[in-house]
Amino acid sequence: xxxxxxxxxxxxxxxxxxxxxxxxxxxxxxxxxxxxxxxxxxxxxxxxxxxxxxxxxxxxxxxxxxxxxxxxxxxxxxxxxxxxxxxxxxxxxxxxxxxxxxxxxxxxxxxxxxxxxxxxxxxxxxxxxxxxxxxxxxxxxxxxxxxxxxxxxxxxxxxxxxxxxxxxxxxxxxxxxxxxxxxxxxxxxxxxxxxxxxxxxxxxxxxxxxxxxxxxxxxxxxxxxxxxxxxxxxxxxxxxxxxxxxxxxxxxxxxxxxxxxxxxxxxxxxxxxxxxxx
Amino acid sequence: xxxxxxxxxxxxxxxxxxxxxxxxxxxxxxxxxxxxxxxxxxxxxxxxxxxxxxxxxxxxxxxxxxxxxxxxxxxxxxxxxxxxxxxxxxxxxxxxxxxxxxxxxxxxxxxxxxxxxxxxxxxxxxxxxxxxxxxxxxxxxxxxxxxxxxxxxxxxxxxxxxxxxxxxxxxxxxxxxxxxxxxxxxxxxxxxxxxxxxxxxxxxxxxxxxxxxxxxxxxxxxxxxxxxxxxxxx
Numbered sequence: 001x002x003x004x005x006x007x008x009x010x011x012x013x014x015x016x017x018x019x020x021x022x023x024x025x026x027x028x029x030x031x032x033x034x035x036x037x038x039x040x041x042x043x044x045x046x047x048x049x050x051x052x053x054x055x056x057x058x059x060x061x062x063x064x065x066x067x068x069x070x071x072x073x074x075x076x077x078x079x080x081x082x083x084x085x086x087x088x089x090x091x092x093x094x095x096x097x098x099x100x101x102x103x104x105x106x107x108x109x110x111x112x113x114x115x116x117x118x119x120x121x122x123x124x125x126x127x128x129x130x131x132x133x134x135x136x137x138x139x140x141x142x143x144x145x146x147x148x149x150x151x152x153x154x155x156x157x158x159x160x161x162x163x164x165x166x167x168x169x170x171x172x173x174x175x176x177x178x179x180x181x182x183x184x185x186x187x188x189x190x191x192x193x194x195x196x197x198x199x200x201x202x203x204x205x206x207x208x209x210x211x212x213x214x215x216x217x218x219x220x221x222x223x224x225x226x227x228x229x230x231x232x233x234x235x236x237x238x239x240x241x242x243x244x245x246x247x248x249x250x251x252x253x254x255x256x257x258x259x260x261x262x263x264x265x266x267x268x269x270x271x272x273x274x275x276x277x278x
Numbered sequence: 279x280x281x282x283x284x285x286x287x288x289x290x291x292x293x294x295x296x297x298x299x300x301x302x303x304x305x306x307x308x309x310x311x312x313x314x315x316x317x318x319x320x321x322x323x324x325x326x327x328x329x330x331x332x333x334x335x336x337x338x339x340x341x342x343x344x345x346x347x348x349x350x351x352x353x354x355x356x357x358x359x360x361x362x363x364x365x366x367x368x369x370x371x372x373x374x375x376x377x378x379x380x381x382x383x384x385x386x387x388x389x390x391x392x393x394x395x396x397x398x399x400x401x402x403x404x405x406x407x408x409x410x411x412x413x414x415x416x417x418x419x420x421x422x423x424x425x426x427x428x429x430x431x432x433x434x435x436x437x438x439x440x441x442x443x444x445x446x447x448x449x450x451x452x453x454x455x456x457x458x459x460x461x462x463x464x465x466x467x468x469x470x471x472x473x474x475x476x477x478x479x480x481x482x483x484x485x486x487x488x489x490x491x492x493x494x495x496x497x498x499x500x501x502x503x504x505x506x507x508x509x510x511x512x
Contacts, residue, residue: 099497
């Protein structure tokens, strides 16, 4: 039996649309991406390992993944709070604040980069204030974390918001009628049912932060071994015509991103099975 | 030594050249991705075929690839040491460090935006109306322009707005493939970086404010469209 039997009076354009889709996908995405993996695979495994675990590379992973994890954690907490406020309460300007959450998406990263640097450098509005307490923000790992927190916020809010909207009020009322107090309701009923979307939001914010470049390069100061993120190290290697070295670090980062995406898919598959939603 | 007025005019020229390049890049990348988005959504939502879910996953890949890597992969294909490097050099074709490289990298980073918007939308709408048109003797273009397009126009516009905003503002990917040649391969975000690194903060923030305003306009249109789409579906 042909798979097309049930489409005997099919709509036209199957060959044209699928053909173009595959052609364009291969040209723009698949062929260039495979160039990266082949380049990284073309150098021997010992050299690959050496390039992937060089001192400078390790220092950059530590900063990139560490700052990204901290930023995503901050966003998980405050993003949940923001989403909660936006879905649960009616207040003047709610739509405005709701729209503003998307600003880090809408503003080009280079623009946020120089703006954040201006605000957090020693003579900036917030930077000068922090300076009084002996805290340096710009050109330190703290600055990197601030930039990554800025760009990650919408991911958590936009993932958690629909889950909060769909949250069954009956569950909360049932819990209340069984004598649960507000904290119990929050931590045992609400947190539990939005945990999958919160985790997804965290993972998305984390993944985005790991690859972020534009908003970080200005505020980080780019000192090798100290405030140099992995994306920048790739560019440094390219500028030294070390294409293989650049490809190795890029491959490490890409594999990591794909693992995060896989994790998100697993979380979503598991929750869909648990809640019985298709 | 340049006179201040001359210096100011080269500033203006470089800024205008950057704006012009950004507009050209956006005008090439967005329509191409629109055609792709429509074709992909049509193939995926109107037909059953093996590997469909794999195809949908592959379309999303550029979102998982970080900006700098998005630029790097094109250097590996078209750069001097890249796959086609020698051949291109022999035929005197330059892609990396020219506007072509910038266009390719921009297409890559904005690749999924429109397809991603259209696939769930067309899935939800089903194909009943298209089948009805087919029975009445319409050809593929009539079906698309008279039946499908009116149904998806707001979703399509939404995808276009997002794609357009990212194309204008992309920094990391474009930075890798651009030669940073002022007045030639400098887009607006790259121009901001150059001005900033020259400690020319006033000019950098002036050019950046153009991008910021475009971002805010995007946000406003996006919210209006969301209202419109919500009204349509309820």
